[in-house]
Amino acid sequence: MKATSSTSHPAKAPHAHSGLWAANELRRRIAEGELLPGDKLSEQTLAESLGLSRNTLRESFTLLNSELIITRIPNRGVFVASPDxxxxxxxxxxxxxxxxxxxxxxxxxxxxxxxxxxxxxxxxxxxxxxxxxxxxxxxxxxxxxxxxxxxxxxxxxxxxxxxxxxxxxxxxxxxxxxxxxxxxxxxxxxxxxxxxxxxxxxxxxxxxxxxxxxxxxxxxxxxx
The missing domain is CATH 1.20.120.530 (GntR ligand-binding domain-like)
Known part of the structure; x- marks a missing residue:
């Protein structure tokens, strides 16, 4: 069954409460080179672009952090990881x-x-x-x-x-x-x-x- 799209985020509204979907989307952007090692991930900017609440976005950060795809640095923010x-x-x-x-x-x-x-x-x-x-x-x-x-x-x-x-x-x-x-x-x-x-x-x-x-x-x- 297809969910009804919203006007402001027609492609993303069906997933608006899914931290898993947000993690998949960020993972895709990294895999396709849209986000690079060391890039800072702005909660406000990403939440707005994905049509998500900031709490939901933080859920995706937790998942990606566990996969070592992003890095949380205290008092500095969230960054795309730089592999060693x-x-x-x-x-x-x-x-x-x-x-x-x-x-x-x-x-x-x-x-x-x-x-x-x-x-x-x-x-x-x-x-x-x-x-x-x-x-x-x-x-x-x-x-x-x-x-x-x-x-x-x-x-x-x-x-x-x-x-x-x-x-x-x-x-x-x-x-x-x-x-x-x-x-x-x-x-x-x-x-x-x-x-x-x-x-x-x-x-x-x-x-x-x-x-x-x-x-x-x-x-x-x-x-x-």
Whole structure:
């Protein structure tokens, strides 16, 4: 049953009392790069833009804080988190468990959709457009997990992708990072099209190991 929309917030009123919906929306904005590490989250501005009460927004902050996506700093406010090496290790531990399993045993891998994402990534690569490549990479891995047909796994992946976006921001001074993975993703798709799902899963595990090592190396070299 559809709830009646309000005039001031037609798209959001059905969720006006849901801290969970607000958390999902903020997580999406972080995953898509609309909110960046260190950004301060204004309660008043966000509450107005989302059509929520400030109490409901605070519920979403509590959830995102527990996921380490935002950070509460006493007497200063709420900020989008800036991941460190431990965060990277945790993220990749989850990814190595979930994503290869979806490649190997996912019920419905949308090869056409993955192909369109690869086209988008290659367009970004040709243009030297790092945000476009990063967005395509996020979309590719999100689509892999969508093949599980599990809402729980997809919700978990949305949290992982939000934290990954924050990690990717740390690589903003290493523009070649994303370019390395455009053809790696294309190779995974070629293997899936050939029916080599177990091989693709094993390849992805190695790919994730490489990405983790590269990220950790870069973080270690950052000035304190």
């Amino acid at each position: 090496a431990d965060d990277v290790r945790e993220i990749y531990a989850v990814r190595r468990t979930v994503e290869p399993a979806c490649l190997a045993w996912g019920q419905d891998i949308d090869l056409d959709r993955l192909g369109k994402i690869i086209e988008e990534a290659r367009t970004g690569l040709a243009a030297g457009d790092v945000p476009r490549m990063a967005n395509a990479n996020q979309a590719f891995h999100k689509q892999l997990v969508a093949s599980s047909d599990s809402e729980l796994l997809q919700e978990l992946m949305s949290r992982v992708l939000a934290r990954m976006r924050l990690v990717f921001h740390a690589m903003s001074d290493a523009p070649d990072f994303h370019s390395h993975y455009v053809e790696r993703n294309a190779n995974l798709l070629a293997m899936l099209r050939a029916g080599e799902r177990l091989e693709a899963a094993q390849t992805l595990r190695g790919y994730l190991d490489t990405a983790e090592a590269e990220l950790l190396s870069h973080i270690a070299q950052r000035p304190e």
